[in-house]
Amino acid sequence: MRKARKGTQIIYIPGNHDEFLSSFLGSYGNVSILHQAFHTTATGETYVVVHGHEFDMVTRHAAWVAVLGDIGYQFLLELNRPVNWIRSLFGRAPWSLSAFVKQKTKLAVGFIGRFEEALVHFAKKHQTTGVICGHIHTPTQKVISGCQLPLG
DSSP states (O other): OHHHHHTTEEEEEOOOOOOOGGOEEEEEEEEOOOEEEEEOTSSOEEEEOOOOOGGGGGHHHHHHHHHHHHHHHHHHHHHHHHHHEEEEHTOOHHHHHHHHHHHHHHHHHHHHHHHHHHHHHHHHHHHOOOOOOTTOOEEEEEEEETTTEEEE
């Protein structure tokens, strides 16, 4: 907020964990709350920036599964602390249990593929170079059908 008071334009895009903020869309001084934004890079490429939950069919059409998944994800995040403490006793590096489980779940693999296809369609619809989003919590940068997908 200090940066906004000093003139920096802040764009906030709510996601599924703070979706209640979607009812406050608009500009408040230098802070804007938007569903999506467009960003043009120094080289002239244009990206549409979204949270990404709107392309997640589980979040949109089976909310109870999303809630259950969120509870499980939070549990795994909490379990990471004791797991990594035990790993440190054996001289092992920190490790993310939640990321491991997510990567090994076949359902997640299928979901990510459909999710990425929806993002490519969205980018082409808006005639942008690609989409920047973060809903799936898995940082990566891919090019699919000529569309750039920096995901996180």
